[in-house]
Amino acid sequence: MTARSVSAFASGRGLSIRLLTVLLVLAVVLLFCASLLVGPAALGLGESLSALFAGKGGPVVLVMQEIRLPRAILGLLIGAALGLSGAAMQGFLRNPLAEPGLIGVSGSAALGAVLALQTGLAAAFALALPLAALAGAGLSAALILILAGPGGGALALILAGVAISALAGAATSLVLNLSPNPFAAAEIVYWMMGSLADRSFTHVWLAAPLILAGMVALMTLGRGLDALSLGEDAAASMGLRPGRMRLVLILGTAAAVGASVAVAGAIGFVGLVVPHILRPLVGARPSRLLPLSALGGAAVLLAADVAVRLIAPDRDLKLGVLTALIGAPFFLHLIWTMRRAEA
Amino acid sequence: MRPAAPWRFARWGLGITAVALAVAVAQGAAADPLPTRPSGAQMPSRVVSINLCTDQLAMMLAAPGAGAKPGQLISVSTLASDPMSSSMAAEAAAYPANRGSAEQVFMMNPDLVLAGTFTSRATVDLLRRLGVRVVEIAPVTSLQGVSDQIRQVAAALGRFEAGEALVARFEADLAALAPPSDSQASRLRAALYYPNGYTIGKGTLSDDILARTGFINIATELGRAGGGNLAMELLVMAGPDLVVTSKPYPGASRSEALLRHPALAQLGAQDGQAALLATSDADWICGTPHVLRAVAEMRAAHQRAIAGPAAPMQSLP
Structure with a gap:
C-alpha cells in the first residue's frame, strides 16, 4: 500500500489510525520474519522455521537460534528505540530537526561505550558497557537541551548538535587509535555507522532491559507533549511541569539510545525520517505519534538490516550507510521546506 | 598539448619544480647502479629489514658483529619485537627497531633494504629513487616454499653457506614431522x-x-x-x-x-x-x-x- 493511499485512509479519523497501526504491526512482523530468513547460509523456509523452535539440534538450529534470532530481536528493539526517541525529542523541542543521531546523542553514547571497552571496565563488569553508553548519551542530551531548549530555534539546535557530534566522533577515533588492540582502529566505522552483524543473545540481554525501560519512560511523555504542542503558556495552565518532562526525556532517551548504541553502534536518521513520514498521517498529536514512530522505526531498521545482507552478503555493510543514503536527502528536503516557510 | 600563454606564466613555478624533481630522480638513478647489476659475491654491510618475515630470516642468516663492530643487520621492524606477531621477539630486542617509513630507513644509511612484496609501494619506490637497493620478498604459500625463501634472503645478504645450512636443517626437521597416514x-x-x-x-x-x-x-x-x-x-x-x-x-x-x-x-x-x-x-x-x-x-x-x-x-x- 502506498503512502498516498494510507494518507487517504488516515485523514483524521480514529478508525484510520487503528488501520495504520495494524499495517505497521504487520510490516514489523513481516520484516522480523524476513530478518530471520535472510542470511548467507541458504536455509529452506520450513527447515529454518522448525529449527527456530527445536530444542538442541544440529547446525541449522545454531544458526537460527544463536545467530539470526538475536540479530532480528536487536533490529526490532533498536529501531523502535530510535524512532520513539526521535519523535519524543521533536515533540518536546517542537523542532523537526531533533534526532539522536544528528544532534550527537548517539555519537556520545558510542564514546561512552568505547571508553568502557578500552579501559577494560566492560570486561570486568558486563553492564558497564550499556551504562557507560547511557552516561554518554545522557550528558550530551542534557547539554543539547540546555543549549537549545524550547525556543532555542533550529539553528541553535543544529549548531550545538554538530559541535557535540564532531567532538564525540573525534574522541571516539582518538581512543580507538590509541588502543593497544590492532583491530580497534579499524572499528571506527562500526561505531559511527552501526551494524547488527554477528550479535548474540549476550548483547540482547545487555541492551534489552535498558532499551525497554527507556522506551516506557518516553511513552509516558505523550500527554505532556500533546499539551506542550498547544504552546508553553497553555501547557503551564494545564499544570504541566516542563522541568520534569525534560528530565524524563533525557533519561529515557539516554537509556534507549545509549543501550542501543552500546551493542550496535550509532545508526543515524531513523529517528528523523520515521516521525516525519508518520506525522502527516496521524495529525499533530505527539501521544499518537510516539507509539507509531516506535513501530515505524522498528520496520525501517529491520528493512535496512535485511537490505545490507542482500546487497553485500560477505562484507558487513554498515546500517548507517543505508539509513543515511535514504535519510540525508530527506534531511536536505526538510531544510529546503523550512527555508521556504521562513522566507 | 600547449596551454595558452597566460597559463604558461602561471605555471612557471610548477614547471621549475617538476624539472628539478626530474633531475633529482635522474641523479638518484645514476647513483644507484645496484638494481641493474646482480649482487654477486658482494656482501652488503648495512642491512635494514622493514618486513616481519624478512626480519626473522635476516636475524637467522645475517653475519654477526665482531667485537664492538655491529653486525650486518642494523635494524628490524617494530613488529619483529611483538610476541603476538613474531616468533623471534626476544632476539629482535637486540636490534634498533624501525617503523618502515622511507625517511627513517634512509637516515639509517643502509646499503640493502629487505621488504615484503606487500610493503607500501610508496615506501619502496621512494627508497629506490633515493638510491637504496631494495629487495622484495614474496610471502611463502607452502611449506616447500620456505627453502626457496631462505635461499632468496641468504643470497641478498651474500650469506650462501649460512643459507644452505639453514635449508638443510629445515628440510630434515620437516621430514621428521611425518604426515599422518x-x-x-x-x-x-x-x-x-x-x-x-x-x-x-x-x-x-x-x-x-x-x-x-x-x-x-x-x-x-x-x-x-x-x-x-x-x-x-x-x-x-x-x-x-x-x-x-x-x-x-x-x-x-x-x-x-x-x-x-x-x-x-x-x-x-x-x-x-x-x-x-x-x-x-x-x-x-x-x-x-x-x-x-x-x-x-x-x-x-x-x-x-x-x-x-x-x-x-x-x-x-
Missing part, C-alpha cells in the same frame, strides 16, 4: 577462524600446514582461495571438527569479540567433536623454520583428536 578415517575437518571472521583458504601457507597434518580446511572445501571473510553462519553449517583461532590482543575489539560468540562455543558441544584450539599466530605467519612449531602443534592436535573425541583440548581463554 592418509587413510580416509584419519582425515579431520578444520576451520581457520580469526578476528572479523577472517579465514584462509587454498594456496596459502596455513592451508598447507593443515593439509600436511591430516586436516581438510573447510575454507578450501568451500572453494575459497587466499584470505577472506567467512560468515559465521557458513562456519557453523560446515560443522568443522576443529577450529583454529588466534590469541586475543590486549585492549578490546569487536573483531575479536566475535570469537567468543555463543554459537562458536556451542559448535563444540554439538557432537563432542569440535573444540576450539587457541594457537599462537606468530609461528603461522611467516615462511621461516619456526613454522615447524605450528606443524608440530597441529600434528599433536590431530593425534589427540584421533585418539578420542572426548580428549580435552586447549580451549580459547
Whole structure:
C-alpha cells in the first residue's frame, strides 16, 4: 500500500489510525520474519522455521537460534528505540530537526561505550558497557537541551548538535587509535555507522532491559507533549511541569539510545525520517505519534538490516550507510521546506 | 598539448619544480647502479629489514658483529619485537627497531633494504629513487616454499653457506614431522577462524600446514582461495571438527569479540567433536623454520583428536 493511499485512509479519523497501526504491526512482523530468513547460509523456509523452535539440534538450529534470532530481536528493539526517541525529542523541542543521531546523542553514547571497552571496565563488569553508553548519551542530551531548549530555534539546535557530534566522533577515533588492540582502529566505522552483524543473545540481554525501560519512560511523555504542542503558556495552565518532562526525556532517551548504541553502534536518521513520514498521517498529536514512530522505526531498521545482507552478503555493510543514503536527502528536503516557510 | 600563454606564466613555478624533481630522480638513478647489476659475491654491510618475515630470516642468516663492530643487520621492524606477531621477539630486542617509513630507513644509511612484496609501494619506490637497493620478498604459500625463501634472503645478504645450512636443517626437521597416514578415517575437518571472521583458504601457507597434518580446511572445501571473510553462519553449517583461532590482543575489539560468540562455543558441544584450539599466530605467519612449531602443534592436535573425541583440548581463554 502506498503512502498516498494510507494518507487517504488516515485523514483524521480514529478508525484510520487503528488501520495504520495494524499495517505497521504487520510490516514489523513481516520484516522480523524476513530478518530471520535472510542470511548467507541458504536455509529452506520450513527447515529454518522448525529449527527456530527445536530444542538442541544440529547446525541449522545454531544458526537460527544463536545467530539470526538475536540479530532480528536487536533490529526490532533498536529501531523502535530510535524512532520513539526521535519523535519524543521533536515533540518536546517542537523542532523537526531533533534526532539522536544528528544532534550527537548517539555519537556520545558510542564514546561512552568505547571508553568502557578500552579501559577494560566492560570486561570486568558486563553492564558497564550499556551504562557507560547511557552516561554518554545522557550528558550530551542534557547539554543539547540546555543549549537549545524550547525556543532555542533550529539553528541553535543544529549548531550545538554538530559541535557535540564532531567532538564525540573525534574522541571516539582518538581512543580507538590509541588502543593497544590492532583491530580497534579499524572499528571506527562500526561505531559511527552501526551494524547488527554477528550479535548474540549476550548483547540482547545487555541492551534489552535498558532499551525497554527507556522506551516506557518516553511513552509516558505523550500527554505532556500533546499539551506542550498547544504552546508553553497553555501547557503551564494545564499544570504541566516542563522541568520534569525534560528530565524524563533525557533519561529515557539516554537509556534507549545509549543501550542501543552500546551493542550496535550509532545508526543515524531513523529517528528523523520515521516521525516525519508518520506525522502527516496521524495529525499533530505527539501521544499518537510516539507509539507509531516506535513501530515505524522498528520496520525501517529491520528493512535496512535485511537490505545490507542482500546487497553485500560477505562484507558487513554498515546500517548507517543505508539509513543515511535514504535519510540525508530527506534531511536536505526538510531544510529546503523550512527555508521556504521562513522566507 | 600547449596551454595558452597566460597559463604558461602561471605555471612557471610548477614547471621549475617538476624539472628539478626530474633531475633529482635522474641523479638518484645514476647513483644507484645496484638494481641493474646482480649482487654477486658482494656482501652488503648495512642491512635494514622493514618486513616481519624478512626480519626473522635476516636475524637467522645475517653475519654477526665482531667485537664492538655491529653486525650486518642494523635494524628490524617494530613488529619483529611483538610476541603476538613474531616468533623471534626476544632476539629482535637486540636490534634498533624501525617503523618502515622511507625517511627513517634512509637516515639509517643502509646499503640493502629487505621488504615484503606487500610493503607500501610508496615506501619502496621512494627508497629506490633515493638510491637504496631494495629487495622484495614474496610471502611463502607452502611449506616447500620456505627453502626457496631462505635461499632468496641468504643470497641478498651474500650469506650462501649460512643459507644452505639453514635449508638443510629445515628440510630434515620437516621430514621428521611425518604426515599422518592418509587413510580416509584419519582425515579431520578444520576451520581457520580469526578476528572479523577472517579465514584462509587454498594456496596459502596455513592451508598447507593443515593439509600436511591430516586436516581438510573447510575454507578450501568451500572453494575459497587466499584470505577472506567467512560468515559465521557458513562456519557453523560446515560443522568443522576443529577450529583454529588466534590469541586475543590486549585492549578490546569487536573483531575479536566475535570469537567468543555463543554459537562458536556451542559448535563444540554439538557432537563432542569440535573444540576450539587457541594457537599462537606468530609461528603461522611467516615462511621461516619456526613454522615447524605450528606443524608440530597441529600434528599433536590431530593425534589427540584421533585418539578420542572426548580428549580435552586447549580451549580459547
